[in-house]
Amino acid sequence: MHFDSFADFISMGGHGLYVWMAYGLTTVLLVINFVLPVMHKRQLVKEQARKMRREQQTP
Amino acid sequence: MMFETFRTWFHRMGSPKWFYDITGRWIPWFGGIAALCLLVGTVWGLFFAPQDYQQGNSFRIIYIHVPAAILAQSIFFTMAIAGGIGLIWKMKVADMVAKSCAPIGATMTFIALFTGAVWGKPTWGAWWVWDARLTSMLILLFLYFGVIALQSAFDSKQSAARASAILSLVGVVNIPIIKYSVEWWNTLHQPATFTLTEKPAMPMEMWMPLLVMVIGFYCFFATVLMMRTRNEILEREKRTQWVQGLLSSQ
Numbered sequence: 001m002h003f004d005s006f007a008d009f010i011s012m013g014g015h016g017l018y019v020w021m022a023y024g025l026t027t028v029l030l031v032i033n034f035v036l037p038v039m040h041k042r043q044l045v046k047e048q049a050r051k052m053r054r055e056q057q058t059p
Numbered sequence: 060m061m062f063e064t065f066r067t068w069f070h071r072m073g074s075p076k077w078f079y080d081i082t083g084r085w086i087p088w089f090g091g092i093a094a095l096c097l098l099v100g101t102v103w104g105l106f107f108a109p110q111d112y113q114q115g116n117s118f119r120i121i122y123i124h125v126p127a128a129i130l131a132q133s134i135f136f137t138m139a140i141a142g143g144i145g146l147i148w149k150m151k152v153a154d155m156v157a158k159s160c161a162p163i164g165a166t167m168t169f170i171a172l173f174t175g176a177v178w179g180k181p182t183w184g185a186w187w188v189w190d191a192r193l194t195s196m197l198i199l200l201f202l203y204f205g206v207i208a209l210q211s212a213f214d215s216k217q218s219a220a221r222a223s224a225i226l227s228l229v230g231v232v233n234i235p236i237i238k239y240s241v242e243w244w245n246t247l248h249q250p251a252t253f254t255l256t257e258k259p260a261m262p263m264e265m266w267m268p269l270l271v272m273v274i275g276f277y278c279f280f281a282t283v284l285m286m287r288t289r290n291e292i293l294e295r296e297k298r299t300q301w302v303q304g305l306l307s308s309q
Binding site: 002003009012013014015016018019021022023025026029030032033034037038040041044045048049052 | 097101105106107108109110115116117119120123124127162163166169170173174177178180181279282283286287289290293294297303306307309
């Protein structure tokens, strides 16, 4: 372990703001990149279900 | 013999259903390795790696900056090759792969630029300088935006794929410019820190977490690329029986 205390870790020797901005934004963007296709897939499944119901109602 | 095997594989890859099925089996592996590497690399890089004797702890940004910058270029390359295959052999799956590359590549380029700016401030005293490396990376971001815009600018999927493939292939010229920009021009940007061909310019305990992060970023890209391409397949093949069966069974 490189740091002596948790406060030491957060402050990153005075560079905390920069380090945490970089890691924070990257995490957010990677999560968005993963979630978008997951949601898209769900939407496709839902659309198909709706279509099936419509087809069953109008024979 | 080798050629025959390759040709069969190439033909199969061209079948959307086959691509959908095989990537469905690959995604958990790539996704799992990505999650594991990103977690291990981040903890290792943030907590355990020693600080740089000149840059202090701000150097820890390297563990996302360098992988993102490598991926930004690799993804562009992938996109151009896939686009080229789609252009020459009219392979639909290749077009879909190329289309799926663009938003992920744009994200990686943006991450590289943003983390670079945030790293530049404490290191160079400036968020941004108009030097060759930074400018060529900014051009890469605009090339990605161009491809994304072209993908949605046409009614016909074929025309959209063709136009984006041509822009990607032309844009590849920018990749060697990015790579050699730190050697050809005087620049503030430090030379490459991550090479597999030469002995690393940093101690092992700094370099190992970087390697883990690079692998993690590659696997993350592969995972999201497959997910996006699969959605693209479902959308374009939604009139086929196998897609309708598959969607209604979930």
